[in-house]
Amino acid sequence: MAAADELTTMTAAEMAAAVAAGEVSAVELTRAHLDRIELTDVKVRAFLHVGAEPALAAARSVDERRAAGRPLGPLAGVPLALKDVFTTTDMPTTCGSKILAGWQPPYDATLTRRLRDAGVVILGKTNMDEFAMGSSTENSAFGPSRNPWDLNLVPGGSSGGSAAAVAAYQAPLAIGTDTGGSIRQPGAVCGIVGVKPTYGGSSRFGLVAFASSLDTPGPLTRTVLDAALLHEAISGHDPNDSTSLDAPVPPVVAAARNPDVAGLRVGVVAELSGDGYAPGVLTRFNETVELLETLGAKVTEVSCPHFTYALPAYYLIAPSECSSNLARFDAMRYGLRIGDDGVASAEEVMSLTRATGFGAEVKRRIMLGTYALSSGYYDAYYGKAQQVRTLIIRDFEAAFEQVDVLVSPTTPTTAFPIGERADDPMAMYLADLCTIPSDLAGNAAISVPCGLAPENGLPVGFQVMAPVLADDRLYRVAGAVEAALDARRGASFLAQARGLAGLDETAEAGR
Amino acid sequence: MTVTVPYDLAVARYEPVIGLETHVELGTLTKMFCGSPVTFGAEPNSAVCPVCLGLPGSLPVINKTAIEYTIRIGLALNCSIATWCRFARKNYFYPDMPKNFQISQYDEPLCTDGFLNIEVDGQEFTIGIERVHLEEDTGKSQHVGTTGRIHGADYSLVDYNRAGIPLVEIVTRPVPGTGALAPAVAKAYVSELRDLLRSLAVSDVRMEQGSLRCDVNTSIAPAGSGEWGTRTETKNVNSLRSVERAVRSEIERQAGVLDEGGRVIQETRHFHEETGKTTSGRSKEEAQDYRYFPEPDLVPVAPSREWVQEIRAALPELPAARRVRLQAEWGLSDLDMTALRNVDALDLVAETVAAGAAPDQARNWWLTELSRHANDTGAELADLAITAEDVAAVIALVAAGQLNNKLARQVVDGVLAGEGSPAEVVAARGLAVVTDTSVLSAAVDDAIAANPDIAAKIADGKVAAAGALVGAVMKATKGQADAASVRQLILERCAANLAAAWSPAGGTSRPLTTLRRILSDLSAVCRRTYVFPQSKRDLPAVESAKVAQFFTERYPDFGVPRRCRSPTVVTSGCKTQRRGRSPLE
Numbered sequence A: 001m002a003a004a005d006e007l008t009t010m011t012a013a014e015m016a017a018a019v020a021a022g023e024v025s026a027v028e029l030t031r032a033h034l035d036r037i038e039l040t041d042v043k044v045r046a047f048l049h050v051g052a053e054p055a056l057a058a059a060r061s062v063d064e065r066r067a068a069g070r071p072l073g074p075l076a077g078v079p080l081a082l083k084d085v086f087t088t089t090d091m092p093t094t095c096g097s098k099i100l101a102g103w104q105p106p107y108d109a110t111l112t113r114r115l116r117d118a119g120v121v122i123l124g125k126t127n128m129d130e131f132a133m134g135s136s137t138e139n140s141a142f143g144p145s146r147n148p149w150d151l152n153l154v155p156g157g158s159s160g161g162s163a164a165a166v167a168a169y170q171a172p173l174a175i176g177t178d179t180g181g182s183i184r185q186p187g188a189v190c191g192i193v194g195v196k197p198t199y200g201g202s203s204r205f206g207l208v209a210f211a212s213s214l215d216t217p218g219p220l221t222r223t224v225l226d227a228a229l230l231h232e233a234i235s236g237h238d239p240n241d242s243t244s245l246d247a248p249v250p251p252v253v254a255a256a257r258n259p260d261v262a263g264l265r266v267g268v269v270a271e272l273s274g275d276g277y278a279p280g281v282l283t284r285f286n287e288t289v290e291l292l293e294t295l296g297a298k299v300t301e302v303s304c305p306h307f308t309y310a311l312p313a314y315y316l317i318a319p320s321e322c323s324s325n326l327a328r329f330d331a332m333r334y335g336l337r338i339g340d341d342g343v344a345s346a347e348e349v350m351s352l353t354r355a356t357g358f359g360a361e362v363k364r365r366i367m368l369g370t371y372a373l374s375s376g377y378y379d380a381y382y383g384k385a386q387q388v389r390t391l392i393i394r395d396f397e398a399a400f401e402q403v404d405v406l407v408s409p410t411t412p413t414t415a416f417p418i419g420e421r422a423d424d425p426m427a428m429y430l431a432d433l434c435t436i437p438s439d440l441a442g443n444a445a446i447s448v449p450c451g452l453a454p455e456n457g458l459p460v461g462f463q464v465m466a467p468v469l470a471d472d473r474l475y476r477v478a479g480a481v482e483a484a485l486d487a488r489r490g491a492s493f494l495a496q497a498r499g500l501a502g503l504d505e506t507a508e509a510g511r
Numbered sequence B: 001m002t003v004t005v006p007y008d009l010a011v012a013r014y015e016p017v018i019g020l021e022t023h024v025e026l027g028t029l030t031k032m033f034c035g036s037p038v039t040f041g042a043e044p045n046s047a048v049c050p051v052c053l054g055l056p057g058s059l060p061v062i063n064k065t066a067i068e069y070t071i072r073i074g075l076a077l078n079c080s081i082a083t084w085c086r087f088a089r090k091n092y093f094y095p096d097m098p099k100n101f102q103i104s105q106y107d108e109p110l111c112t113d114g115f116l117n118i119e120v121d122g123q124e125f126t127i128g129i130e131r132v133h134l135e136e137d138t139g140k141s142q143h144v145g146t147t148g149r150i151h152g153a154d155y156s157l158v159d160y161n162r163a164g165i166p167l168v169e170i171v172t173r174p175v176p177g178t179g180a181l182a183p184a185v186a187k188a189y190v191s192e193l194r195d196l197l198r199s200l201a202v203s204d205v206r207m208e209q210g211s212l213r214c215d216v217n218t219s220i221a222p223a224g225s226g227e228w229g230t231r232t233e234t235k236n237v238n239s240l241r242s243v244e245r246a247v248r249s250e251i252e253r254q255a256g257v258l259d260e261g262g263r264v265i266q267e268t269r270h271f272h273e274e275t276g277k278t279t280s281g282r283s284k285e286e287a288q289d290y291r292y293f294p295e296p297d298l299v300p301v302a303p304s305r306e307w308v309q310e311i312r313a314a315l316p317e318l319p320a321a322r323r324v325r326l327q328a329e330w331g332l333s334d335l336d337m338t339a340l341r342n343v344d345a346l347d348l349v350a351e352t353v354a355a356g357a358a359p360d361q362a363r364n365w366w367l368t369e370l371s372r373h374a375n376d377t378g379a380e381l382a383d384l385a386i387t388a389e390d391v392a393a394v395i396a397l398v399a400a401g402q403l404n405n406k407l408a409r410q411v412v413d414g415v416l417a418g419e420g421s422p423a424e425v426v427a428a429r430g431l432a433v434v435t436d437t438s439v440l441s442a443a444v445d446d447a448i449a450a451n452p453d454i455a456a457k458i459a460d461g462k463v464a465a466a467g468a469l470v471g472a473v474m475k476a477t478k479g480q481a482d483a484a485s486v487r488q489l490i491l492e493r494c495a496a497n498l499a500a501a502w503s504p505a506g507g508t509s510r511p512l513t514t515l516r517r518i519l520s521d522l523s524a525v526c527r528r529t530y531v532f533p534q535s536k537r538d539l540p541a542v543e544s545a546k547v548a549q550f551f552t553e554r555y556p557d558f559g560v561p562r563r564c565r566s567p568t569v570v571t572s573g574c575k576t577q578r579r580g581r582s583p584l585e
């Protein structure tokens, strides 16, 4: 167990170096993580599917590659947990929905392909809110994942499974998708790093769409450098995705290796603070801003007046797109089919399947979006929301004329108990208050742990936002924060997680 | 059931307004948003991929060639080309739509505000083009069961090969003021549009294969009211003839409704080829809300002005200009050209001419024999089992004297019946004219021998008398000889007989071919249509001298007629020596 512990607690960068140096084989590394998953996932429930066979096969090919003296990429042999929203030819893709239960895609997502090409070992597919709609994974048709800090708490969402897997040392790397905060918010509440790259920075081809104009794949990791390495591995233009950017990938790894905020202009967003924010969150946030100042950054307060409208605009745009994107799940070609008794019409089967196959939140959003796009309402809802989106983009543009990065808490509160907000959609939606503006504007943002809230000892996320394609600035700031806090603490952040020890005990007792 | 009003009465009292929406499948190599091939008739669901199947996670990428083709169409229809436009999603549920939305264009079409001029009965109409936009086609459903429609089907099969094929929609503005010509105008518009699209090489525009599909909007209002009535949209109109019939039948039906004091309902109607009638489909009053919104998976299309200019510069000759040119090249009358267009034979004639046929011959075949055949079988000319090359081959065989007109028609019948190429039909049916000179010669000799008096008349220059001998030869060869050749042969034989007597060596050693050449040269020189100089009296002195000079210069080895050693001698000497006899002797 101790040896396996060593293997699973390394950073991804260390693992890749160890594999490259021959100190450990990719197969050993993969086995250690598969074991860890087996031991801990009964409690965490981060994975919907563990692909031990394909993972070991991928690991073997990395080892063979190394043995043959062929060059290895910077993440070769490192295990990864993939959000179950990306298509994989060797594992099912369900999006956390009953309607796709057991669906085996015939093609790999571009991101899946890039990970495989980089020698990254995909361990399995992680749990998520159904079709990425939610902030807690409670909307998964297969039950919620747990926060490794405290199993009674949500791990955030929608990429909660990915965040929990990384926090529980089941994988050093995970991929999530951020539509309204679905990477940064679970990253924050699980005490890990979560990055939403610039929209279009990495391909959406093979990412089952929730809201096309917002969905952005990105890394969830335990360190800023690991995030940068993964960020780089999945980035770059994809001719199969019209919205993917045909621009050089920002130098994120270099920035993460040399974090330096001296002279950097940092703007604190005035609108993302105050009422509704937990005191512990604000305390840690303000401390971190002061920390940046001591590191040489020039901090000012910046106003983004339209951010207050971001949440309602988001809840018109995202459901509108989802109402159309999810229309294809109709039982005709793949996935669940209910009521096909040889008598029922196609329309009846479609209707019954959708009624049975979709969960409450998905249906709520489909209804909301259908309504918002309806003739007579379009201008008032979808049209207005798009105008607000433009105003938010202008707010960012104006702010980035004064400062290099903007900062805010990632979430108004720390992790909340499972069940607490399940019946209160509005309370749930508020979890994304700080993250949504960057989704609407398409710029880059990161959440990096900045300490524990004094009142409950739970992790607080510090959000950094940078202009479009200036993703490297995220890593400069987050890297500096991480380095300073680690130095001050003298231990890795996750070492403070109470639940992690409990997981091990439970696991060993369970043996 | 409302009684329909006879057409003439209907258009006497009501003024129709028509409008057309035409869908054209583009002939690109690959589909609109993916790399799957554009095919017809392939095995169901073989030309598909995750994108055109709408599998979760798949994303569309715009086919640049489809954009180029659409701009080409827009420019040819005199449209403005958008500097910036977006695709939109049209949302509705139907099993043949893989994503349950269609990527189309809504309020930002690629091309707008154009026109197309057409002509009906010598009257020109300008059809306003409201928009030309691009979208993706749907799959094809096959409903198995008694009804043939999705409702009441036992089960349905869907073929997604067609899903995602680029589809251009061309929408006209309402066309008022056509009066009784409304159906003809509708047909002429679709016909002109089809010619235009074909010339642009953007589609194979086969209505029967569904690569060109028409929805026809029709409304009527009391004549002179200045108002427009409620329109119906007739779908499933898939031939030129149907376009005309659908408008006609809707005018008759709507007139019946209004006559009875009823109200025309805005609805979709289906056209039935068998009855020529329309029946009610979905009512627009319960119309779906398509919830259009900009397609977030695609980036806007912003064709640069330079690119549009390049496309404009590369536009081929358009049909209207081409017709003017062809008419001049072919030397055909306006009437001929109109007739050719009416039966859609312009391209066929052009191809036939391109295959080597004389334009008037090509015109004759397509307008008469083949048009009759098409009429009899209810087919379009282009769908007959005969190609322009076949027709040109038949014309060539006739020109070469290997077929006469009667035989040529039999050859064409054979080709139409699928018996093979003209050459194969000729061989299989044994239709070639008798060209075996020995057979013909024998028949000619027999005829001459049997009719010495007629032969003498010919020798005396009464060429018309040859007709009787021709008839005899044709009879002897059972009609399989070419009358013109037979006539030529008879005249030649008579000439040869004369020449034999005329030549110094008695003629028997002189090759007939040389004589034939001389005779044809002679007639050219004489500038009169002498088959051979029939009588010295017919030759004015000057011409006669010219003939003699030509003769001696061109055929020195042939010798000169006896007793006629010099050109001057020809006129005088012949006169004295051969009085009352053929001047050649």
Ligand SMILES: [Zn+2]
Residues within 6 Å of the ligand: B031, B034, B035, B036, B047, B048, B049, B050, B051, B052, B053, B164
């Ligand atoms: Zn395809």
